[in-house]
Structure formats: C-alpha cells, structure tokens
Amino acid sequence: xxxxxxxxxxxxxxxxxxxxxxxxxxxxxxxxxxxxxxxxxxxxxxxxxxxxxxxxxxxxxxxxxxxxxxxxxxxxxxxxxxxxxxxxxxxxxxxxxxxxxxxxxxxxxxxxxxx
Amino acid sequence: xxxxxxxxxxxxxxxxxxxxxxxxxxxxxxxxxxxxxxxxxxxxxxxxxxxxxxxxxxxxxxxxxxxxxxxxxxxxxxxxxxxxxxxxxxxxxxxxxxxxxxxxxxxxxxxx
Numbered sequence: 001x002x003x004x005x006x007x008x009x010x011x012x013x014x015x016x017x018x019x020x021x022x023x024x025x026x027x028x029x030x031x032x033x034x035x036x037x038x039x040x041x042x043x044x045x046x047x048x049x050x051x052x053x054x055x056x057x058x059x060x061x062x063x064x065x066x067x068x069x070x071x072x073x074x075x076x077x078x079x080x081x082x083x084x085x086x087x088x089x090x091x092x093x094x095x096x097x098x099x100x101x102x103x104x105x106x107x108x109x110x111x112x113x114x115x
Numbered sequence: 116x117x118x119x120x121x122x123x124x125x126x127x128x129x130x131x132x133x134x135x136x137x138x139x140x141x142x143x144x145x146x147x148x149x150x151x152x153x154x155x156x157x158x159x160x161x162x163x164x165x166x167x168x169x170x171x172x173x174x175x176x177x178x179x180x181x182x183x184x185x186x187x188x189x190x191x192x193x194x195x196x197x198x199x200x201x202x203x204x205x206x207x208x209x210x211x212x213x214x215x216x217x218x219x220x221x222x223x224x225x226x227x
Binding site for chain 1: 121148156157158159160163203205214215217218219220222
C-alpha cells in the first residue's frame with residue numbers, strides 16, 4: 001500500500017514569492033491534515049479536511065495561506081506571499097476518519113526555505 | 116487552552132540503558148497517541164491508549180496511560196541505536212475529535 005505522497009520534497013524561494021505544496025493521501029482515507037513543523041517542535045495543525053470539506057481551519061493564517069481539496073482526494077496548500085517566518089517543514093497526513101481519533105499517517109513533508 | 120507538555124526535551128543514553136519520556140496534560144484526555152520521528156523523517160504512529168490506567172507493550176516499549184487520563188509515559192528497555200529519534204505524544208483537545216495537539220517531543224540519542 002502506497003503511503004502519503006507529498007511534493008516537492010524541498011523548496012527554496014525568496015520572500016514575497018508564492019509557493020504551493022501538493023499531497024496525495026492514502027487511498028480510502030477521508031480525513032486529510034496539513035501540519036507545520038518547526039525545528040525542535042511537534043507538528044502544529046493548520047487545516048483538517050473531512051472529504052472535501054475543511055472542518056477545522058482555525059489555525060490557518062488566512063491572509064496568506066489557502067488550501068483546497070477538490071474531489072476529496074488530493075490537496076494543495078498555498079502560501080502567497082511567503083515570509084521569512086514561513087520556513088518550516090509542511091507535513092500532510094491522512095486517516096480513515098476523524099470520528100475515532102484514528103492513527104494518522106504522515107507523508108515525508110516539504111521542507112520550505114524562504115530567503 | 117489545553118497543552119500537552121512533554122519532558123525531558125532531550126535524553127542521551129548509552130546503548131543498553133533504559134529510557135523514559137513523560138507526557139502531561141492540563142485536562143483529561145479521551146485518548147493519547149505516541150509517534151516516533153527519525154532524524155530527517157516524518158512522524159510514524161506507534162500506539163494509541165484509550166482506557167484509564169492502560170498499559171500496552173510493544174517488544175521493548177511500554178506505554179502507560181495514567182489513571183486520571185492526564186498523563187502518559189513511554190519506557191524503552193535496553194535501548195538500541197535503532198531507537199534514536201524524537202518521540203511525540205499527542206492528544207485531542209476536549210471533545211474535538213480528529214484534532215491532535217502534539218507535545219514538543221523528547222529527542223533520544225543512543226550512544227553505541
């Protein structure tokens with residue numbers, strides 16, 4: 001069974017530029033999560049989808065961050081414009097359902113460096 | 116708001132020594148999950164504890180959930196170099212299902 005796929009794995013951009021991350025969850029997983037992980041910290045939730053609906057986006061900085069999960073499968077997370085403080089690893093995770101706090105399967109992440 | 120606190124932040128042990136990391140919450144948790152992240156890797160699910168006082172074992176790893184469901188621990192017996200990584204506990208916030216709050220993690224280094 002294929003795991004969660006993310007691309008790109010690494011991205012280096014200059015501040016004020018836009019950037020997008022893509023995630024393909026495990027087949028059949030209805031719930032998709034985007035996390036941000038800073039060095040030495042645990043993952044912090046940005047947004048959570050149940051199928052195509054964003055059910056928890058309270059931690060997403062909506063002035064510059066946006067996300068979508070068209071058709072309830074793949075998802076894209078965008079930052080526009082990027083700031084220096086956005087440098088971090090962006091992790092995508094998926095689970096069968098959010099109803100039972102099922103284990104989450106994480107992708108390899110995208111390491112973003114903003115110069 | 117609820118925070119999941121984890122100690123210690125770092126632990127260095129000689130191979131063969133035991134290791135324990137502790138997780139504490141300010142509020143009662145419906146369940147708690149543990150994840151391991153290898154250096155340069157991504158978090159990988161280890162286990163979920165649900166019941167008060169629950170104890171689960173996975174080979175050399177022993178997980179406990181406190182009676183009050185506010186704390187948890189992970190104990191590794193006779194560490195090996197393959198145990199190197201950061202161990203995170205994560206718990207849901209209140210009655211919100213699906214949203215996990217991760218601790219800061221304990222970074223384990225094992226010297227051969």
